[in-house]
Amino acid sequence: MINELFANLNNTSAIFKLFGDQYLKSEDIELIKGNSQKLIFNKGEVLIKQGSRSTHVVFLFKGIIKHTYQQENYKNMILTITSAPSLIGGANMFNDGKNIFSVIAVESCEAFMIDINILKQLLMQNSQLALKLFDIVSEMSKDSIINFINLAHKHVNGKVADILLYLSESVYKSQKFTLSLTRRELSEFAGISEINFITTLKKFEKDGIVNSNCKEIEIVNKAQLELISKLG
Secondary structure (H helix, E strand, C coil): CHHHHCCCCCCHHHHHHHHHCCCCCHHHHHHHHHCEEEEEECCCCEEECCCCECCEEEEEEECEEEEEEECCCCCEEEEEEEECCEEECHHHHHCCCECCCEEEECCCEEEEEEEHHHHHHHHHHCHHHHHHHHHHHHHHHHHHHHHHHHHHCCCHHHHHHHHHHHHHHHHCCCCEEECCCCHHHHHHHHCCCHHHHHHHHHHHHHCCCEEEECCEEEECCHHHHHHHHHHC
Protein backbone atom coordinates (compact mmCIF):
# COMPACT_ATOMS: atom_id res chain seq x y z
CA MET A 1 0.00 0.00 0.00
CA ILE A 2 2.75 2.45 0.91
CA ASN A 3 4.61 1.90 -2.36
CA GLU A 4 1.38 2.41 -4.29
CA LEU A 5 0.60 5.46 -2.19
CA PHE A 6 3.87 7.21 -3.04
CA ALA A 7 4.42 5.81 -6.54
CA ASN A 8 5.68 8.25 -9.17
CA LEU A 9 5.77 11.26 -6.86
CA ASN A 10 8.26 14.00 -7.66
CA ASN A 11 7.14 17.08 -5.73
CA THR A 12 5.71 17.99 -2.36
CA SER A 13 2.31 19.09 -3.60
CA ALA A 14 1.78 15.65 -5.16
CA ILE A 15 2.63 13.95 -1.87
CA PHE A 16 -0.20 15.60 -0.01
CA LYS A 17 -2.64 15.73 -2.90
CA LEU A 18 -2.43 11.97 -3.07
CA PHE A 19 -3.60 11.26 0.49
CA GLY A 20 -5.12 14.60 1.44
CA ASP A 21 -6.54 16.10 -1.72
CA GLN A 22 -10.10 15.72 -0.47
CA TYR A 23 -9.19 17.49 2.79
CA LEU A 24 -6.76 20.24 1.79
CA LYS A 25 -7.39 23.52 0.05
CA SER A 26 -5.12 24.59 -2.77
CA GLU A 27 -3.57 27.26 -0.51
CA ASP A 28 -2.71 24.54 2.03
CA ILE A 29 -0.90 22.59 -0.68
CA GLU A 30 1.04 25.70 -1.66
CA LEU A 31 1.86 26.38 2.01
CA ILE A 32 3.42 22.92 2.31
CA LYS A 33 5.24 23.32 -0.99
CA GLY A 34 6.57 26.75 0.01
CA ASN A 35 7.94 25.37 3.30
CA SER A 36 9.74 22.37 1.87
CA GLN A 37 13.28 22.03 0.59
CA LYS A 38 14.72 19.45 -1.78
CA LEU A 39 18.11 18.11 -0.63
CA ILE A 40 20.62 15.55 -1.88
CA PHE A 41 22.40 13.35 0.68
CA ASN A 42 25.57 11.43 -0.15
CA LYS A 43 26.33 7.96 1.22
CA GLY A 44 26.98 8.21 4.97
CA GLU A 45 25.30 11.59 5.45
CA VAL A 46 22.73 11.99 8.23
CA LEU A 47 19.14 12.91 7.35
CA ILE A 48 17.90 12.74 10.94
CA LYS A 49 20.12 12.65 14.05
CA GLN A 50 19.26 10.66 17.19
CA GLY A 51 18.53 12.90 20.17
CA SER A 52 18.00 16.06 18.14
CA ARG A 53 14.75 17.97 17.98
CA SER A 54 12.58 17.30 14.96
CA THR A 55 12.29 20.25 12.61
CA HIS A 56 11.20 18.44 9.46
CA VAL A 57 9.37 15.41 8.15
CA VAL A 58 11.35 13.78 5.37
CA PHE A 59 9.85 12.46 2.15
CA LEU A 60 12.49 10.20 0.61
CA PHE A 61 11.84 9.87 -3.11
CA LYS A 62 15.16 8.40 -4.26
CA GLY A 63 17.71 6.16 -2.56
CA ILE A 64 18.05 3.83 0.43
CA ILE A 65 18.51 4.76 4.10
CA LYS A 66 19.16 2.95 7.38
CA HIS A 67 17.52 3.64 10.74
CA THR A 68 20.16 3.30 13.46
CA TYR A 69 20.07 3.44 17.23
CA GLN A 70 23.19 4.17 19.29
CA GLN A 71 23.20 2.45 22.68
CA GLU A 72 24.80 3.83 25.83
CA ASN A 73 27.97 1.83 25.11
CA TYR A 74 28.13 3.60 21.71
CA LYS A 75 27.34 0.38 19.89
CA ASN A 76 25.11 0.96 16.86
CA MET A 77 22.06 -1.12 16.02
CA ILE A 78 20.43 -1.01 12.61
CA LEU A 79 16.68 -1.10 13.23
CA THR A 80 15.61 -1.29 9.60
CA ILE A 81 16.57 -0.47 6.02
CA THR A 82 14.15 1.57 3.92
CA SER A 83 14.06 2.41 0.25
CA ALA A 84 12.23 5.22 -1.53
CA PRO A 85 9.46 6.18 -1.68
CA SER A 86 9.05 6.62 2.06
CA LEU A 87 7.85 9.13 4.64
CA ILE A 88 10.26 9.48 7.57
CA GLY A 89 9.86 11.27 10.89
CA GLY A 90 6.09 11.58 10.86
CA ALA A 91 5.80 9.82 14.23
CA ASN A 92 7.57 12.74 15.90
CA MET A 93 4.52 14.88 15.37
CA PHE A 94 2.70 12.61 17.82
CA ASN A 95 5.32 12.68 20.62
CA ASP A 96 7.68 15.20 22.18
CA GLY A 97 9.47 15.81 18.90
CA LYS A 98 12.78 14.22 19.90
CA ASN A 99 14.33 11.82 17.39
CA ILE A 100 14.79 8.39 18.98
CA PHE A 101 17.01 7.10 16.16
CA SER A 102 19.22 8.38 13.36
CA VAL A 103 18.48 8.07 9.66
CA ILE A 104 21.57 7.74 7.46
CA ALA A 105 21.95 7.45 3.68
CA VAL A 106 23.50 4.17 2.54
CA GLU A 107 23.63 5.44 -1.03
CA SER A 108 22.98 8.77 -2.74
CA CYS A 109 19.50 9.95 -1.70
CA GLU A 110 17.13 12.72 -2.69
CA ALA A 111 14.50 13.96 -0.26
CA PHE A 112 12.06 16.75 0.50
CA MET A 113 12.44 18.25 3.98
CA ILE A 114 8.96 19.41 4.99
CA ASP A 115 8.63 21.92 7.86
CA ILE A 116 7.11 19.98 10.76
CA ASN A 117 5.41 23.06 12.24
CA ILE A 118 3.53 23.66 8.99
CA LEU A 119 2.27 20.09 9.04
CA LYS A 120 1.28 20.36 12.69
CA GLN A 121 -0.64 23.53 11.92
CA LEU A 122 -2.58 21.81 9.14
CA LEU A 123 -3.17 18.64 11.15
CA MET A 124 -4.60 20.61 14.08
CA GLN A 125 -7.10 22.14 11.69
CA ASN A 126 -7.93 18.89 9.93
CA SER A 127 -8.61 15.75 11.99
CA GLN A 128 -9.23 13.59 8.91
CA LEU A 129 -5.82 14.43 7.50
CA ALA A 130 -4.25 13.75 10.91
CA LEU A 131 -5.84 10.29 11.03
CA LYS A 132 -4.65 9.57 7.49
CA LEU A 133 -1.08 10.54 8.31
CA PHE A 134 -1.20 8.50 11.51
CA ASP A 135 -2.31 5.46 9.46
CA ILE A 136 0.61 5.93 7.06
CA VAL A 137 3.15 6.29 9.87
CA SER A 138 1.74 3.24 11.68
CA GLU A 139 1.84 1.07 8.58
CA MET A 140 5.40 2.07 7.77
CA SER A 141 6.50 1.26 11.33
CA LYS A 142 4.69 -2.07 11.57
CA ASP A 143 6.87 -4.11 9.22
CA SER A 144 10.14 -2.91 10.76
CA ILE A 145 8.91 -3.66 14.30
CA ILE A 146 7.76 -7.17 13.35
CA ASN A 147 11.03 -7.76 11.52
CA PHE A 148 13.04 -6.63 14.55
CA ILE A 149 11.07 -8.90 16.92
CA ASN A 150 11.44 -11.90 14.60
CA LEU A 151 15.20 -11.45 14.33
CA ALA A 152 15.57 -11.37 18.11
CA HIS A 153 14.19 -14.91 18.43
CA LYS A 154 16.04 -16.66 15.62
CA HIS A 155 19.35 -18.48 15.24
CA VAL A 156 22.07 -17.28 12.86
CA ASN A 157 20.76 -19.15 9.79
CA GLY A 158 17.25 -17.80 10.31
CA LYS A 159 18.50 -14.26 10.84
CA VAL A 160 20.58 -14.20 7.67
CA ALA A 161 17.71 -15.75 5.70
CA ASP A 162 15.35 -13.08 7.05
CA ILE A 163 17.73 -10.27 6.09
CA LEU A 164 18.17 -11.56 2.54
CA LEU A 165 14.42 -11.99 2.07
CA TYR A 166 13.72 -8.54 3.51
CA LEU A 167 16.28 -6.89 1.22
CA SER A 168 14.89 -8.75 -1.78
CA GLU A 169 11.20 -8.10 -1.10
CA SER A 170 11.11 -4.75 0.69
CA VAL A 171 14.24 -2.83 -0.32
CA TYR A 172 15.54 -3.84 -3.75
CA LYS A 173 12.32 -5.57 -4.87
CA SER A 174 14.19 -8.16 -6.90
CA GLN A 175 15.75 -11.59 -6.31
CA LYS A 176 18.97 -10.26 -7.84
CA PHE A 177 20.36 -7.02 -6.45
CA THR A 178 23.49 -4.96 -5.87
CA LEU A 179 24.06 -4.25 -2.20
CA SER A 180 24.31 -0.66 -1.01
CA LEU A 181 25.33 -1.92 2.43
CA THR A 182 28.58 -3.36 3.71
CA ARG A 183 28.84 -6.82 5.26
CA ARG A 184 29.33 -5.05 8.60
CA GLU A 185 26.07 -3.14 8.20
CA LEU A 186 24.25 -6.33 7.26
CA SER A 187 25.60 -8.08 10.35
CA GLU A 188 24.47 -5.13 12.52
CA PHE A 189 21.02 -5.40 10.97
CA ALA A 190 20.91 -9.13 11.67
CA GLY A 191 22.26 -8.68 15.20
CA ILE A 192 25.18 -11.09 14.71
CA SER A 193 28.93 -10.79 14.19
CA GLU A 194 30.32 -9.94 10.78
CA ILE A 195 32.18 -13.28 10.69
CA ASN A 196 28.95 -15.19 11.38
CA PHE A 197 27.14 -13.32 8.63
CA ILE A 198 29.87 -13.96 6.05
CA THR A 199 30.19 -17.65 7.06
CA THR A 200 26.43 -18.21 6.81
CA LEU A 201 26.21 -16.44 3.47
CA LYS A 202 28.99 -18.70 2.12
CA LYS A 203 27.13 -21.74 3.45
CA PHE A 204 23.95 -20.64 1.65
CA GLU A 205 26.00 -20.21 -1.51
CA LYS A 206 27.54 -23.67 -1.18
CA ASP A 207 24.05 -25.15 -0.71
CA GLY A 208 22.84 -23.50 -3.92
CA ILE A 209 20.44 -21.14 -2.14
CA VAL A 210 22.12 -17.87 -3.18
CA ASN A 211 24.83 -16.64 -5.50
CA SER A 212 27.15 -14.03 -4.04
CA ASN A 213 29.83 -12.10 -5.90
CA CYS A 214 31.18 -9.14 -3.95
CA LYS A 215 28.22 -6.72 -3.86
CA GLU A 216 26.02 -8.82 -6.14
CA ILE A 217 23.47 -11.10 -4.47
CA GLU A 218 21.05 -13.43 -6.23
CA ILE A 219 18.48 -15.57 -4.44
CA VAL A 220 18.47 -18.81 -6.42
CA ASN A 221 16.22 -20.95 -4.23
CA LYS A 222 13.73 -18.65 -2.54
CA ALA A 223 11.57 -21.53 -1.25
CA GLN A 224 14.52 -22.99 0.66
CA LEU A 225 15.45 -19.57 2.05
CA GLU A 226 11.86 -19.08 3.23
CA LEU A 227 11.95 -22.49 4.92
CA ILE A 228 15.15 -21.59 6.77
CA SER A 229 13.54 -18.30 7.83
CA LYS A 230 10.44 -20.14 9.05
CA LEU A 231 12.40 -22.71 11.02
CA GLY A 232 14.46 -19.91 12.59
